Amino acid sequence: MFLSRAFSSCAGNLELMLIERVTTSSEDAITPSGVVPSHQWFPSSLWSSTIGKVHLEYAGAHQTGRIVTIKVAINGYGTIGKRVADAVACQDDMEIIGVTKTRPAFGCDLAVRKGYPLYCTFDDADRIAAFAKAGYECHGGLSELLAAADVVVDCSPGKMGADNKSKYQAAGIKWIFQGGEKHAMTGMSYTSCANHTENLNAEGTRVVSCNTTGLSRTLVPLYNHCGSLSVECTMIRRAADPGDSKKGPINAIKPVLKVPSHHGPDVMTVKPEIEINSLAVAVPTTIMHVHSIVATLPEGHGLTTESVLELWNASPRVVIMNGAETGITTTAEVMEFARDMGRTWGDLHEIFVWEDGVKLVGNTLYYFQAIHQESDVIPENVDAIRALMGTESDWKVSVAKTDAAIAALFE
């Protein structure tokens, strides 16, 4: 029982790391045969046996000092911050040096448990002292955290972007904002598959929203193939996150009356060549956004429904499954599938495309995709760190490395 448990269902790659640390070993001795499922439907890219190799290589490099560990600060340890922290922490080329909270509230417990040093969002001595009074060890104010960091990932709520940016610039470090901030403020935006190269060594950037990230994942490969692309999209958005009990509606559909909406065109901040407009509605669900997409391909695109699926299958962070065969016919089953995968919070970093919901009719491509609004941008933040730091110029290599390290935690 002990052996099969260790090899199969939990943290296979963690074992790799541990053994690496205490003894010498070759990968051959560790990769168990028979772990790779012979399934039909499940995308092998998600639970791949090759992940270990990538990781081992990097781990080895790290051991011999060839890779310098990037010091990452998280400003704002909430829904996004807590996820980015874990995704960063499991990479071998970066580490979390601290996370901020505005005050000694309940959320601090998670940071403490995870072993991330707590800092105060403010430099005010009284505010910092409040943490100790509440029984939390606070390592200082934001300035002290920034002073020790190479890059800060801003996961603060609301629109504090401009203020924060000046602090980050004053500290002389790289900065990454999230999609809630405007492109106009950051001047640069990021999606791994769209513009990693343009972001190399930049001062700072903005990881675009969950919706824009999701659109990029499927549209950029299409654009790259076709050379031009015109898109109309309706975003059917979850009205509140699962942990939010305040927001409604309970029984209504709420159209975004700004028409067309800002969501689609935001893709153009990372891939200006794609023409795109969108309409958006909010609906009474908490678990995923769904995109209803109509893409017009140029004459002579040479694609078929099947080859579009192949194109996406070869693209990172896209999961394609057949609704009729798997019984995954709504976002409820998609999220249940994600829970089965075993990531913390039941996250799904990948965009979910229904194989039987894709159809190319002439030059018009119709498809649905589902977006886990809490987590699809998480691995992009890791890649964006490498882009800004200039440590990995090939986006595909960064993506593979990011995803392998995350997968290793839950394999």
Place this chain on the structure above:
Amino acid sequence: MFLSRAFSSCAGNLELMLIERVTTSSEDAITPSGVVPSHQWFPSSLWSSTIGKVHLEYAGAHQTGRIVTIKVAINGYGTIGKRVADAVACQDDMEIIGVTKTRPAFGCDLAVRKGYPLYCTFDDADRIAAFAKAGYECHGGLSELLAAADVVVDCSPGKMGADNKSKYQAAGIKWIFQGGEKHAMTGMSYTSCANHTENLNAEGTRVVSCNTTGLSRTLVPLYNHCGSLSVECTMIRRAADPGDSKKGPINAIKPVLKVPSHHGPDVMTVKPEIEINSLAVAVPTTIMHVHSIVATLPEGHGLTTESVLELWNASPRVVIMNGAETGITTTAEVMEFARDMGRTWGDLHEIFVWEDGVKLVGNTLYYFQAIHQESDVIPENVDAIRALMGTESDWKVSVAKTDAAIAALFE
């Protein structure tokens, strides 16, 4: 109090009818001044003071025998049937001669209360006798009802169309199916604004679904203006009706994996010249469908956002309201507005378009509309009866007459 009540908030036109019946009267004496609101936002077409005149005219005609009363049977007294029955019953040129139920269940009470003769859906003597045992007066089986009818409106659930059609044909009467049946079965479909003329004196027809009816209401006027029209639509559909507690999902979005969906192209059964495709999702709400529409107008269309709104404002059964000004920003508030209107069941026969959710960008028109799935087809059934019977060849006259009689009940 008594007078103001009778004149203002309830059934002003019912009073017209009643007085008409027991005494002589001129309309001038009855139409109260000051009832017409001087509001800004509320579409005057809904609560118009001119409704009474139309009705009076018809009532007068009826009194003198110039209009023959059409005898209407309702086969299936459920969600649609109960509504069509009331809409027919308040018209002065038609009457309900009976409604069918499969068995003496709870729903019979409503028919009894409304005064509609009850018939059994079947001709079987035992089934018919069961009604009497349960305390309901059953006037016979379906054949007996059909024998006395000029036209039957089939509101039976499921796909019993082909079977029923042969019964109706055998009885030698006109027949109307609902949108749940296929166009291939009926060979003819109907929407008041799209093809009333083509339906004149036809043997039978199909009143298209709530979604198709809704699309016709806004697209046909556009097509008539432009001469051509290409449309992509995403239908965000309520997953269950308000009185249905069985169906889910409770917390999910369900895409219709048939892509493109059948919903949009169904418009072409009433207006083949409109090119249209659609995608559809179901969401956890019970009260309305929302359409997210992208229409491509031909070059030289000559329209602006404003003139599109004017076009629709001049079209029957379309309500246009400004979300920001009225606070009607979701389907919840739309339905509350409908409840305020006071129709039975809080119905909204009109398509609801958000004024601030319409935008024409070059040749591309973006807009949202909301559809009350239980009731928008109700007045179309009344018009379809007149088309089949050949008693009114002008669709606009029929629509005005239908709507005036319905409005009169609730003014």
Place this chain on the structure above:
Amino acid sequence: MFLSRAFSSCAGNLELMLIERVTTSSEDAITPSGVVPSHQWFPSSLWSSTIGKVHLEYAGAHQTGRIVTIKVAINGYGTIGKRVADAVACQDDMEIIGVTKTRPAFGCDLAVRKGYPLYCTFDDADRIAAFAKAGYECHGGLSELLAAADVVVDCSPGKMGADNKSKYQAAGIKWIFQGGEKHAMTGMSYTSCANHTENLNAEGTRVVSCNTTGLSRTLVPLYNHCGSLSVECTMIRRAADPGDSKKGPINAIKPVLKVPSHHGPDVMTVKPEIEINSLAVAVPTTIMHVHSIVATLPEGHGLTTESVLELWNASPRVVIMNGAETGITTTAEVMEFARDMGRTWGDLHEIFVWEDGVKLVGNTLYYFQAIHQESDVIPENVDAIRALMGTESDWKVSVAKTDAAIAALFE
């Protein structure tokens, strides 16, 4: 068609009134035979043929001037105010002399349409003038309205009670608050079946909340029979009203952490002899509250499950139906049944008790009841007016009169 329509499905009693007004008539000539349903399941108290008689009697009295019309002002024309206004307006012993709005917003249209004079909630000249600028006729400020009224029904939101009370007292008129205000502020509370007598000729009162009203309807008859009663109740509350798209939760249960909750004990403001405590949760639905009730009867109560049902059947404003027989097994079907009844907004003034959800085990009575939170207090407000004005000392007579007049609008 015309005749059957007038007699059967619409406003039979309105017809009574109208004919009464323009001609002489006996009730025999008007009450159509065959209209009374011979149904099994439907409570005859709701659609009774005797309603007309009661109404006729009062109408006759009114005609001859024996009843003085009470002048009623509505301060706050919202969810409750608009309903109370209609319920008052159809009574023959009272009239609406005006309703207030804080500003010329969308909701004014309904008042205009209904023919209720509009007043401004404030006496400020600028605020009053704003109505005219927006195209609404405003008849003045609150003071002017109060000056003309005999009684004001306060339906204003929030907790403006104390301020408003002093205004009403200064105007020297009677006042009625709603359940959102505290008993401590009003010093008197009201439910028709609990303490009409105590409220006779009082200066003012508070019509208790929808929940408290609902509890009184079933508990007071039980108490009256038993002489003592001890109750534990869990209120499963709808989290938002149907027209409210702001409030959540979308997917959660929210316990009221004040334990025990204030809801149950509020019954003691109208019937102090009943011992009652409660717990409350909010759930993601918009349409009804459900009460889960455990009542302990005293030794020797002499009741059975059946006799408890008979007791309630004989009590006004309680509907008892069998879920298994009618298919009404959730609040969705209860509300659909209410829509079928045809009242404006699909209201259900009655408390709904599932016959098969009542069980007396020894001295412990278990039952469920459902409460239409928007409307069950509406007829109580009418009765409360009569109590304060001292025009009807018998609560059962007032209730019968109130309900008959309301029913007459929709029969």
Place this chain on the structure above:
Amino acid sequence: MFLSRAFSSCAGNLELMLIERVTTSSEDAITPSGVVPSHQWFPSSLWSSTIGKVHLEYAGAHQTGRIVTIKVAINGYGTIGKRVADAVACQDDMEIIGVTKTRPAFGCDLAVRKGYPLYCTFDDADRIAAFAKAGYECHGGLSELLAAADVVVDCSPGKMGADNKSKYQAAGIKWIFQGGEKHAMTGMSYTSCANHTENLNAEGTRVVSCNTTGLSRTLVPLYNHCGSLSVECTMIRRAADPGDSKKGPINAIKPVLKVPSHHGPDVMTVKPEIEINSLAVAVPTTIMHVHSIVATLPEGHGLTTESVLELWNASPRVVIMNGAETGITTTAEVMEFARDMGRTWGDLHEIFVWEDGVKLVGNTLYYFQAIHQESDVIPENVDAIRALMGTESDWKVSVAKTDAAIAALFE
């Protein structure tokens, strides 16, 4: 980064196990200082630093052969089966020897990935062969699995209990059913804290439902203190599980019209001395049940609100948190807290009690608790295995061991 990651956020005890296997080590070298949070609100029982020690001790025993590994079969690898499998697999005194699926469907992938041998629910050769055709290795039919097992945990859906029991008895092994089966069929029921001793060495048992398990967790300690207990409970139940998109209602409350309901009295199958009745409703949420409980304590109970909380705090698998202080005020935030804990599927094995939702008034105790319907029975199944096998007679020792092994996976 590598070190801090390994020690802090992932699988600290897995590391224990791994190192144990490949080298010698003392616990002192491994238990990191500073990991234990100094939090106020978070119950230390959940993330305890002492967990490692317990585990180490058992692991050591296992190494030296003192504990025989119990061979566990899972019949039915669905919502409950997949969770029980993981909980069993991480225990050092038991192992999963196989799990069954009815056919080679999507769910098989998870079993393959986890490394659990797949068996067919049936012995039919064709059905078994179907797995291979679909690319899954099937190790045989149910009989073959049972032949190799010491105990089978029946997690099959529906009511196949009697049939299955005879198969298990024929195989001569111990069996455990879930709460969906009736006590009358199994003749024995189980909850860790209620009747572990009575289940020692029994032939088979039934782990009671999530609701009954939850009630036992808080009521049994109360009973044990007081010596008698009388309880009325309203269960506000989630209408469907998160991965279920079929079931409604979307917008309704559904009372269970069997009154009183079967839920509460089921507690008496494990603790007959507790007098309990219940009422139940289903509401449109997917994530948790909530119990609204009124317990009558005997005279002289000697408890206070505070001492009740202390009693529960000392009881296993009960989490007590203050809603006002933590912001955890609905089941949405409870589940978010569980996701933060990091268990697979975001499970919460513990019963959640709101500290500020508990109040003792005289002899009446009011409180709310929330139940994660998918997972609270999972650790009970592990304890039940030990009871039936007779390997651990002290329920508290079993519970500590079970929970430590599970916690170790996610620490």
